[in-house]
Amino acid sequence: MTAFRSLSLAMFKGFFRDKAALFFTFVFPLIFLVVFGLLFKDAGTSKIKIAAVGDGPVITALEKSGAVELEHVDSLDAAVAKVKNGDLPAVVAQQGDSVVLRFAASDQAKSGTVLGLVAGVVDQANLAATGQPPKLKLDPARVEDSSLKPIQFLTPGLLSWGLATSAVFGAALTLVNWRKKQVLRRIRLAPVGTPTVLSSRLLVSVGVAVVQAALFVTIASTPLFGLKLSGQWWLGLPMLVLGTLSFFSIGMLVGSFAKTEEAATAFANLLVLPMAFLSGTFFPLDSAPAWLKTVSNVLPLKHLNEGMLNVLVRGKGIDSLLVPGGILIGFTLVVGVIAAKFFRWEDA
Amino acid sequence: MTRTRGPGGTTIVVEDVHKHYGDLHAVDGVSFTVAEGEFFGILGPNGAGKTTTLEIVEGLRSPDSGTVTLLGEVPWPRNPKLLPRIGVQLQASSFFDKLTAREQLETFASLYGVSKATAAETLELVGLTDKADTRENKLSGGQRQRLSIACALAHDPDVLFLDEPTAALDPQARRNLWDVLRAIQGRGKTIVYTTHYLDEAEILCDRVAIMDKGKILAMDAPATLVRGLDAPTHIVLAHGLVAEDEARGFVGVDDVTDDGVSLTMSTRKPAPVLTVLAERGALDGLQVRTATLEDVFLNLTGREYRA
Ligand SMILES: Nc1ncnc2c1ncn2[C@@H]1O[C@H](COP(=O)(O)OP(=O)(O)OP(=O)(O)O)[C@@H](O)[C@H]1O
Ligand SMILES: [Mg+2]
Numbered sequence: 001m002t003a004f005r006s007l008s009l010a011m012f013k014g015f016f017r018d019k020a021a022l023f024f025t026f027v028f029p030l031i032f033l034v035v036f037g038l039l040f041k042d043a044g045t046s047k048i049k050i051a052a053v054g055d056g057p058v059i060t061a062l063e064k065s066g067a068v069e070l071e072h073v074d075s076l077d078a079a080v081a082k083v084k085n086g087d088l089p090a091v092v093a094q095q096g097d098s099v100v101l102r103f104a105a106s107d108q109a110k111s112g113t114v115l116g117l118v119a120g121v122v123d124q125a126n127l128a129a130t131g132q133p134p135k136l137k138l139d140p141a142r143v144e145d146s147s148l149k150p151i152q153f154l155t156p157g158l159l160s161w162g163l164a165t166s167a168v169f170g171a172a173l174t175l176v177n178w179r180k181k182q183v184l185r186r187i188r189l190a191p192v193g194t195p196t197v198l199s200s201r202l203l204v205s206v207g208v209a210v211v212q213a214a215l216f217v218t219i220a221s222t223p224l225f226g227l228k229l230s231g232q233w234w235l236g237l238p239m240l241v242l243g244t245l246s247f248f249s250i251g252m253l254v255g256s257f258a259k260t261e262e263a264a265t266a267f268a269n270l271l272v273l274p275m276a277f278l279s280g281t282f283f284p285l286d287s288a289p290a291w292l293k294t295v296s297n298v299l300p301l302k303h304l305n306e307g308m309l310n311v312l313v314r315g316k317g318i319d320s321l322l323v324p325g326g327i328l329i330g331f332t333l334v335v336g337v338i339a340a341k342f343f344r345w346e347d348a
Numbered sequence: 349m350t351r352t353r354g355p356g357g358t359t360i361v362v363e364d365v366h367k368h369y370g371d372l373h374a375v376d377g378v379s380f381t382v383a384e385g386e387f388f389g390i391l392g393p394n395g396a397g398k399t400t401t402l403e404i405v406e407g408l409r410s411p412d413s414g415t416v417t418l419l420g421e422v423p424w425p426r427n428p429k430l431l432p433r434i435g436v437q438l439q440a441s442s443f444f445d446k447l448t449a450r451e452q453l454e455t456f457a458s459l460y461g462v463s464k465a466t467a468a469e470t471l472e473l474v475g476l477t478d479k480a481d482t483r484e485n486k487l488s489g490g491q492r493q494r495l496s497i498a499c500a501l502a503h504d505p506d507v508l509f510l511d512e513p514t515a516a517l518d519p520q521a522r523r524n525l526w527d528v529l530r531a532i533q534g535r536g537k538t539i540v541y542t543t544h545y546l547d548e549a550e551i552l553c554d555r556v557a558i559m560d561k562g563k564i565l566a567m568d569a570p571a572t573l574v575r576g577l578d579a580p581t582h583i584v585l586a587h588g589l590v591a592e593d594e595a596r597g598f599v600g601v602d603d604v605t606d607d608g609v610s611l612t613m614s615t616r617k618p619a620p621v622l623t624v625l626a627e628r629g630a631l632d633g634l635q636v637r638t639a640t641l642e643d644v645f646l647n648l649t650g651r652e653y654r655a
Contacts, residue, residue, distance in 0.1 A: 006459070009455075013447060013451065014445045181442055181444075182441075182442035183443065186442040186456070188408070189431060190460060191460060192459045
């Protein structure tokens with residue numbers, strides 16, 4: 001057996017026999033998937049609910065449009081009372097040819113939407129009544145894949161975060177443990193080069209990442225969560241490797257400084273958790289201040305997230321990986337060089 | 349394999365090596381040579397500088413000053429040419445997490461391109477075959493020690509460095525290890541080892557160096573060191589067989605002490621004393637204790653040897 005193979009095997013065995021590592025690598029990200037996945041399950045489909053009084057073509061058309069949800073109320077007075085109370089943003093009433101719309105101006109966003117919607121439906125009904133073909137035709141369609149539910153955004157983000165966590169912790173803890181238990185000194189006395197040792201540890205990290213991603217995506221794809229992968233999902237694999245490389249380098253840096261496993265865990269948490277928030281893992285950064293977005297641009301997690309989103313759910317091609325991939329490679333090189341500089345074979 | 353001999357079959361040459369840790373002179377001007385095929389022991393109390401010296405020779409640490417030549421090469425900085433030819437057992441055992449004894453040995457052996465079959469033989473050699481599938485952290489202290497020795501032996505190195513290999517071993521395992529080490533030496537390999545057991549060093553080593561406070565106090569064959577002491581032989585008898593005053597009158601007896609349990613006579617001519625005792629039939633519980641390395645240590649340092 002070659003040194004590379006046996007070192008990799010030794011580390012794989014050590015990993016799969018470590019229950020805590022298994023939990024944090026495979027189960028922990030799934031817990032987040034369950035929490036966020038179920039929390040946001042209906043967020044994308046939530047519709048404005050308005051009151052409807054009476055019956056007629058406009059009410060029917062609104063109902064069919066699916067754009068709003070209607071709550072049928074017996075009398076206009078009762079419905080207006082509800083709007084005044086703030087229970088509902090607006091009420092539509094139709095009696096014969098007269099259509100009445102009353103809305104709460106206090107809820108500008110919703111009432112604006114309702115106003116536009118009802119006006120559109122009324123115009124269409126008017127046009128239909130004239131029997132004339134419409135002169136201008138509107139062709140509306142959403143830009144995202146029609147299945148773009150929250151799970152589609154959540155999966156790449158949570159997956160990237162899970163990959164980051166396991167790669168940083170894996171590399172850092174192995175390095176500290178090997179130094180503490182004198183395995184590094186012993187290996188240094190054996191005729192095996194540093195590249196062999198490094199690459200075998202890297203192989204383990206990538207292997208674990210592949211299993212982690214497969215499990216995560218499989219579970220996210222169950223009907224409960226309803227993830228739909230785009231056609232070119234396999235482009236996520238090179239992204240996974242590049243991401244693992246950059247988190248591996250962070251782990252090496254942490255492991256070079258930390259003397260104990262406890263310290264390594266603390267350092268790694270200190271890096272990974274803020275990075276997760278700043279990279280939009282748990283919620284989007286759209287409303288974050290500009291300087292925060294700038295900061296997030298130097299974080300590898302942001303770019304892994306971006307690349308994964310592009311190929312897993314946006315259905316983009318390989319060229320969408322050039323920028324995030326390039327940044328990840330650059331990050332790995334910079335942090336890797338720093339880590340190599342601070343690397344120690346033994347304490348003190 | 350071709351054997352690179354040092355000058356005149358010398359495997360290790362250490363010249364005036366110093367190593368400081370802050371104000372502490374851990375190794376303070378140590379020089380010695382080890383011949384090819386020699387069994388060389390380094391003895392001394394805790395903190396004497398044995399491990400530091402050994403690790404400087406192995407190439408794990410850099411000396412502050414002085415030179416080391418190992419198999420004709422300089423071991424520091426890390427010298428890949430030397431690595432396949434030396435085997436090292438570190439004082440603190442070094443193992444991978446969560447692997448069994450067999451897996452540990454196979455992994456370390458594979459770093460030297462050694463097959464699983466050879467690894468299994470080595471495990472047998474140190475008597476751990478029945479513990480092959482036990483995780484390292486479930487092994488007893490002595491078993492872990494034997495495993496770590498096996499990891500140093502598996503690739504059949506020309507020079508073997510063992511740092512207190514017999515610490516934590518039971519008497520049976522110790523004796524088994526002695527046999528293993530003697531067999532290795534019998535195949536022409538060089539062994540350098542440290543120990544706290546002076547009696548063991550007398551039995552195993554061709555030569556020993558006695559270290560204290562970073563310096564080598566004496567270095568020679570154990571028998572020569574002991575003989576050079578010119579220390580008296582102690583003859584011990586059960587109390588009450590011979591009166592203390594009477595014993596003082598025996599020819600050849602220099603000194604007598606009686607602690608109420610046993611009577612000890614110091615002599616430089618044990619033969620006539622033993623004859624007198626035999627004539628009187630006063631041989632119950634008789635012990636004859638000649639000088640040992642322990643006495644050499646006492647003589648060199650003025651302190652009792654405590655490991
Ligand atoms: N890395 C280190 N940093 C500081 N001091 C050290 C270091 N290593 C050893 N020392 C000191 O150097 C001295 C010699 O240590 P060394 O380990 O060589 O002793 P030793 O003879 O092997 O002792 P023992 O029988 O306990 O193994 C000790 O006083 C020790 O405290
Ligand atoms: Mg020591």
